[in-house]
Each structure stands twice: as structure tokens, then as C-alpha cells.
Amino acid sequence: MSEEKSLNFIEEIIESDLEAGKYKSILTRFPPEPNGYLHVGHAKSICLNFGLAQKYGGKTNLRFDDTNPEKEETEYVESIKQDIEWLGFQWAEELYTSDYFEQLYQLAVKLIEKGLAYVDDSSSEEIAIQKGTPTQPGVANTYRSRSVAENLQLFADMRAGKYNDGEKVLRAKIDLAAPNMLMRDPLLYRIKRAHHHRTGDDWCIYPMYDFAHGQSDSLEAITHSICTLEFVPHRPLYDWLIAQLDIFPSHQYEFARLNMSYTVMSKRKLLKLVNDNIVSGWDDPRMPTISGMRRRGYTPKAIRDFCERIGVAKRDNLIDLSLLEFFVREDLNKKADRRMVVFDPLKVVITNYADGQLENLSAENNPEDADSGTRNIPFTKEIYIERDDFMENPPKKYFRLAPGQMVRLKYAYIIRCDEVVKDEAGNITEVHCSYLPESKSGDDSSGIKVKGTLHWVSIAEAKHIEIRLYDRLFTAEDMDDTEGEYTDYLNEHSLQVIQKAYAEPALLDATQQTPYQFLRKGYFILDKNSSPDHIIFNRTVGLKDSWAKEMKK
Numbered sequence: 369m370s371e372e373k374s375l376n377f378i379e380e381i382i383e384s385d386l387e388a389g390k391y392k393s394i395l396t397r398f399p400p401e402p403n404g405y406l407h408v409g410h411a412k413s414i415c416l417n418f419g420l421a422q423k424y425g426g427k428t429n430l431r432f433d434d435t436n437p438e439k440e441e442t443e444y445v446e447s448i449k450q451d452i453e454w455l456g457f458q459w460a461e462e463l464y465t466s467d468y469f470e471q472l473y474q475l476a477v478k479l480i481e482k483g484l485a486y487v488d489d490s491s492s493e494e495i496a497i498q499k500g501t502p503t504q505p506g507v508a509n510t511y512r513s514r515s516v517a518e519n520l521q522l523f524a525d526m527r528a529g530k531y532n533d534g535e536k537v538l539r540a541k542i543d544l545a546a547p548n549m550l551m552r553d554p555l556l557y558r559i560k561r562a563h564h565h566r567t568g569d570d571w572c573i574y575p576m577y578d579f580a581h582g583q584s585d586s587l588e589a590i591t592h593s594i595c596t597l598e599f600v601p602h603r604p605l606y607d608w609l610i611a612q613l614d615i616f617p618s619h620q621y622e623f624a625r626l627n628m629s630y631t632v633m634s635k636r637k638l639l640k641l642v643n644d645n646i647v648s649g650w651d652d653p654r655m656p657t658i659s660g661m662r663r664r665g666y667t668p669k670a671i672r673d674f675c676e677r678i679g680v681a682k683r684d685n686l687i688d689l690s691l692l693e694f695f696v697r698e699d700l701n702k703k704a705d706r707r708m709v710v711f712d713p714l715k716v717v718i719t720n721y722a723d724g725q726l727e728n729l730s731a732e733n734n735p736e737d738a739d740s741g742t743r744n745i746p747f748t749k750e751i752y753i754e755r756d757d758f759m760e761n762p763p764k765k766y767f768r769l770a771p772g773q774m775v776r777l778k779y780a781y782i783i784r785c786d787e788v789v790k791d792e793a794g795n796i797t798e799v800h801c802s803y804l805p806e807s808k809s810g811d812d813s814s815g816i817k818v819k820g821t822l823h824w825v826s827i828a829e830a831k832h833i834e835i836r837l838y839d840r841l842f843t844a845e846d847m848d849d850t851e852g853e854y855t856d857y858l859n860e861h862s863l864q865v866i867q868k869a870y871a872e873p874a875l876l877d878a879t880q881q882t883p884y885q886f887l888r889k890g891y892f893i894l895d896k897n898s899s900p901d902h903i904i905f906n907r908t909v910g911l912k913d914s915w916a917k918e919m920k921k
Contacts, residue, residue, distance in 0.1 A: 376680040378416075378621055382424055382592060394426035394591045398452070398459070399581070401433045402444035402565075404635035405650040405657045406451045408671065408692070409626040415675035416623070417594055418457040429588055430459035433581070434466050435574050437564040445565075447650070451658040455668050461588075465580050466566045468587055472575050473527065475583055475613055476538060476556055480519045484612055485556060486512055487522040488539050495537075499544070499552045506544035506552045526559055529572045533559050538573075542608065550601050551608070554578055582606040585618035593618050596625035597684060624681040629689045630840035631656045632847050632854055646858065647841075651896075653906050654841040654862050664838060665883055665893030665908030667703075670695040686846055693909045700891045700908065704883040705733040705740060708778065708823040709871040709905075711835060711889070713752035715798035715827065716769075718783060721749045726828075729809070731779040734885075743874045746829040747780050752870050753824050758799060760788055767820035769799070775820040778887060782807035782818055823887040830870040833903040836895065837864040876903075883908065 375383065385391055396417040400410060421428040430452065434440050452459065465472075479485035488511045490498065500506035514522075526536055538557035546552050556579040561572050575583075582605075585593045593606075603620045610617055625633075632638065633656065641647045641655070650657050653664035661671065674695045678687055727747045734740035753769065762770040769775050774784045787800040807814040844850045844857040878884065878894045885891050890911050895904040 377682065378420065378592070378594065378623065378680055379423075381621065382420065385591070386424065391591045394421060394424050395429065395460075395589060396421050396426065396592055396594060397429040397431050397585065397588065397590050399431045399433045399465075399584075400448050401436065401439075402441065402448060403436065403439040404444060404639055405447050405655075405659055407633055407635075407638065407656045407658065408628060408661065409633045409656075410451075411455060411658055411671050412626040412675045412678070413594070413596070414452055414455055414457060415672055416680060418452075418459075419676075420592070420594075426591075427460035428457070429461045429463055429590070431463040431465065431584060431588070433577065433584075434464050434564070434566060435577065435580050437560065437562040437574070440565055442565050447659060451662075454662060455658070455671065463584075463588065464566060465575075465584050466564065468580075468584055469567065469571055469575075471587060472580060472583055473573075475615075476575070476579070477520065477523065478613060479540065479556070479609075480523060480538075481516060482612065483516055484541050485538055486514050486519050486541055487526070488512070488537050488553075489535070490537075492534070495539075495555075499549060502547075502549060508544055512541065512553070523557075526557070526573050527571075529561075531559055533561055535559060540605075540609070542605075548601055548604055550578070550605055554605060578602055578605050579609065582609050582618060582620070583613070583615070585620075586610055586613075586616040589616050590618045593620045595620055595622050597622050597682070598625070622682075624684045626675075626678070626687060627684060627846075627848065628656065628687050628692070629845045630842050630847070631689065632842070637854055640855075644855075646855070653836070653838050662881075663893075663896060664906055665700075665891060666692075666696050667699045667883070670699040673699070689840065694913060696909050697891070697911075697913055700883050700885065702736050703734070704885040704891055705743075706731075706735075706887055707872055707875045707884050708745070708825055709833070709835070709869055709875065709886045709889065709892075710752045710754055710823070710825050710830075711866050711869045712755045713870055714755040714758055714796070716751050716753055716783070716824070717798055717800050718749050718751070718803050719786065719800050720802045723749060725749065726826075729779050745779055745872055745874070746826045748826040748828050750827040751777070751824045752827055752830065753822050757822050758785075758796070760796065767818075768822060769801075769820070774816070774818050775822050776807070776809070776818050778821055778823050779809050780824070781805070781809070782812075782814060782816055825870045825872050827870075829873050831873055831876055831903070833869050833871045833875065833905055835866040835869045835892070835905055835907070837866070837907045838862065839864075871903075878903075878905075885911075 398417045418428045498507050537555050539553045542551050544552050555576050557573050560574050600622050606620050651659035651663045674692045728744040729747050730742050731745050732742050758769045769785050771785050774782050776782050781803040783801040783803045785799055785801050789798045791797050804814050839862045841862050842857045843859045880894050883893050891908040892905040895906050898904040
């Protein structure tokens with residue numbers, strides 16, 4: 369009998385709330401800012417918010433936090449929606465903070481009317497000084513004592529566009545001596561003349577995140593607003609605003625964000641990689657973005673399983689990228705058809721095989737999937753094997769091809785190396801072998817056992833393809849614990865291109881998002897820029913599984 373999985377702390381809170389009758393059903397939300405592409409850290413939040421709603425029969429809203437128009441684009445909105453759907457989730461309602469601009473404005477007016485907000489003419493530098501330090505209280509300025517009537521007029525004038533950017537701000541009036549610096553009269557609105565991707569030029573004032581976030585949650589009646597740990601200091605302000613406005617009491621809960629080895633999660637840093645052409649775009653397969661992982665061949669199930677495995681914690685920690693790769697291999701092993709591709713070819717001539725003869729050998733597509741069917745592989749007199757599968761002077765216990773030594777060709781026959789052919793410079797150009805006709809795979813009556821099995825392709829029937837081998841983008845395991853610029857740690861070997869590999873003909877049937885295992889090489893997927901005249905495959909992940917032992921513990 370399997371042990372029942374324990375609840376994480378958020379599940380415990382939800383179950384307690386439901387049992388107490390606090391809510392009839394739960395409503396969560398995923399609130400991305402459309403200023404870049406989602407990365408695997410967002411995938412954890414997506415899986416958590418949508419997963420909780422699914423588990424407890426609730427719903428999840430997708431709400432775009434579009435309060436910073438200078439950095440937001442419709443392109444990002446569409447990419448976010450695509451990523452969420454690709455991960456296997458569907459939102460209840462598609463909403464935007466800009467849907468609430470008028471309501472948020474009226475809520476700010478309500479705070480002013482209650483004497484809890486004021487218009488401040490101070491510059492950002494002056495405000496920072498007036499707030500004091502963690503050990504010294506802040507100092508009130510003259511604007512803090514403005515009357516309600518004056519504040520209402522000034523705020524209306526801000527909306528009407530009578531002031532320049534940065535000339536005035538709206539601040540909450542809370543406590544300039546609060547131990548939490550965020551409670552020392554935080555900014556609620558600022559003037560920003562920027563074209564908005566949805567509201568155009570209707571607004572020239574925009575709410576700050578701390579004001580828009582909690583109030584948008586409340587307007588939607590979000591029951592459990594789940595954020596990452598950096599928002600812990602923001603929770604008192606979240607609660608204060610909801611209490612003072614006497615609106616639906618949404619509540620914020622925090623969990624540890626995903627930090628992963630050999631990568632960065634900052635959208636600002638990722639954007640720089642794109643703008644500086646260090647990577648080919650947001651969906652470069654080396655990027656930790658969901659679109660990059662999709663292009664690389666990672667599967668939705670692997671990412672969901674990974675997020676479930678790392679769980680929900682209250683303390684930040686560094687997750688090994690190898691763990692994600694483990695789940696990718698686990699999923700692809702079950703669904704990826706097998707194919708043979710030679711990266712660095714060495715010509716093999718089978719001297720006792722008839723000239724011009726072509727034999728179609730049958731091979732199973734995936735031994736892990738009984739329903740995957742079979743394919744034909746052409747076998748001819750001349751084939752390619754990997755150059756490093758041959759050694760002229762091998763050491764002991766070398767089980768690949770060598771003079772006088774026998775190996776099995778996968779799905780085919782046993783061959784023996786009889787002769788090595790070299791050019792004038794002494795370089796090996798081809799090897800001559802003989803095959804055992806009675807050793808055919810599946811019908812072997814030779815009685816000969818060999819220890820080595822090699823993949824191969826027919827030279828006459830092989831197809832040229834380009835292979836892109838991707839590795840970690842950075843050389844430092846913990847990029848948050850490095851000195852200097854993060855670009856100083858770029859891995860110059862993160863992309864290796866093999867321009868002419870040779871593949872068995874069955875690979876021509878490949879389509880995008882159809883994974884393959886190249887025997888003895890790893891898992892690969894057709895790149896989006898591939899064409900019939902230029903076939904490109906990306907390596908998703910290698911075959912080596914460093915996490916297998918860890919997962920069995």
C-alpha cells in the first residue's frame with residue numbers, strides 16, 4: 369500500500385478554510401506582467417495556482433498586471449497565454465489590471481476622502497530621504513498635511529494630465545515610523561505618459577503594483593493570493609489597503625521561488641541576452657523560458673512533474689537543473705521513437721554483401737511502447753558508423769569495432785573488421801568488413817555472441833541533417849552567488865553545431881513537437897526553422913541520467 373502524500377502548507381491552509389466554511393470554493397489567480405516571456409520559475413507558479421484549483425474544485429483567473437505600459441507588449445500577452453495552455457492549463461477568466469483602472473482610481477479617491485492618502489510634490493530622491501532608514505523614522509513633509517479637498521482636486525488634475533511625469537505622486541498616509549519601510553507612506557499612483565497596449569492614451573496616471581495587486585485580487589474575490597517570498601514585506605500593506613477600503617478580504621500567502629542552477633531568472637537579464645544577440649531570441653533553446661524549453665523539446669508533463677517534485681517550500685533554495693532533465697528523460701523515454709543518426713561518419717564497406725543490393729530491415733519504433741509500431745531501415749553494402757566506434761589499436765576490453773573484432777549492427781548483422789584503408793597521410797578513410805548472413809537480428813542462427821552493438825546508416829539512403837547540441841548557458845552553478853557581470857559567466861560551448869550528420873530515411877517523417885531518441889546520442893526534436901531542404905534537430909537532453917540514483921532513494 370503506497371504512502372499517502374503529505375500536504376504542503378498552502379494545501380493545509382486551503383483545507384482548513386474549506387472545512388471551516390470560510391469559502392464555498394477557492395479562486396486563485398496567475399498575475400504575470402506582460403513585459404517578457406515566462407520562464408520555468410513562472411511554470412512553478414502556474415502549476416501551483418492552477419493545480420490547487422484543480423485539486424479543490426476551484427478556478428484560476430489569468431490576470432495580466434499591465435500597469436507599466438513602457439515595458440509591456442501584446443506579443444508578451446500572446447506568448448504567456450500560449451505557454452499556459454501548452455503546460456496543460458486553462459484559465460476561468462482572462463482579465464487585465466487595466467480592466468479595473470476606473471475602479472482603482474475610485475478606490476484611491478476613497479482613501480483620500482478618508483484622509484488616508486495625499487498628493488506629494490516631492491521628487492523620488494526627496495521621498496527616499498524623508499522615509500528615513502531601517503533604524504531611523506521618516507520625516508513628514510508639508511504636503512502630508514494637505515486637506516482632503518485639496519488632495520481630491522490635485523489627484524483629479526493628475527488624471528486630467530495637468531502635470532508632468534514625476535511632478536506629483538499619490539501616497540498612502542500610514543506611519544512614517546513603521547519598522548517595515550514599505551509602510552512608510554508608500555506610493556499608490558504616479559504620472560506616466562506612455563501609450564498603453566490596451567487603453568491607448570486614455571490614462572496618464574497608473575497605479576503602483578502594491579496598490580493594484582491587492583485591490584484587483586479583491587475585485588475578483590480571489591480567496592488565496594499566492595506570491596513568492598520577496599513579497600512577504602508587502603503583505604502588511606496588502607492587508608492594510610483591503611481593510612481601509614472595506615472590500616473583499618483576499619489574503620496573500622508566500623512560497624519559495626524557483627532558483628535553478630546554471631541559469632538566471634531575471635526578466636531584465638534575460639531581455640539583455642535577447643537584445644544583445646547573445647541568444648537567438650526569447651525561445652532560444654538555451655533560455656530558461658517556457659518557449660525556449662518547448663523549442664528544445666521539453667515536455668509539459670516533465671515540467672509539471674518537476675514542479676510537483678520540488679514542492680512548495682517557505683525557504684529559497686537552489687534546484688539542480690539535472691533534476692528537471694531527469695523528468696524530461698523519464699517522459700521522453702516512454703514516448704520518443706528511436707532513430708539512428710551518425711554524427712561523425714566513418715565509411716564501412718561490407719565486402720561480401722552484393723553490390724546494388726538493398727534490404728529493408730524491420731525495427732521497432734519504441735521498445736517502451738508496444739503500440740508504437742515498426743519501421744523499415746535500408747541496409748546496403750556501404751554504411752556509415754561513428755568514427756569513435758572504431759579503433760585501430762584498441763585497449764583491452766574494447767568492445768566496439770577494431771581489426772579482427774566483431775560487433776553487431778543494430779537491427780542488422782554481425783560484422784568483422786578485415787581491413788583498414790588509409791590515405792597517403794595515414795588517415796583512416798574507410799574500413800572493410802565481412803558480415804555473417806546467418807546473424808540477422810531476430811533470426812540469428814550463427815551462435816556467435818558479441819558484446820558491442822553499433823548504430824549505423826546506409827550511405828546510399830542516408831539523409832543529411834543539421835544537429836544543434838545545447839548545453840548550460842552559464843558556467844557558474846549558482847548565478848546569484850557570483851561577482852561581476854552575469855555575462856562574464858556565459859558558457860562559450862553552450863551551442864555546438866554539426867552541419868552534416870547522416871540520418872536513416874524514417875527521420876524525414878519528423879514533425880515539430882514529435883520527440884525522437886537518437887540511439888546512443890540522446891533525445892532530439894525538429895527545430896521550428898527546419899525545412900525540407902535544411903533539416904535541423906535540437907538536442908533536448910542527453911541519455912546520461914545523473915538523478916536516477918537520487919530518485920530511487
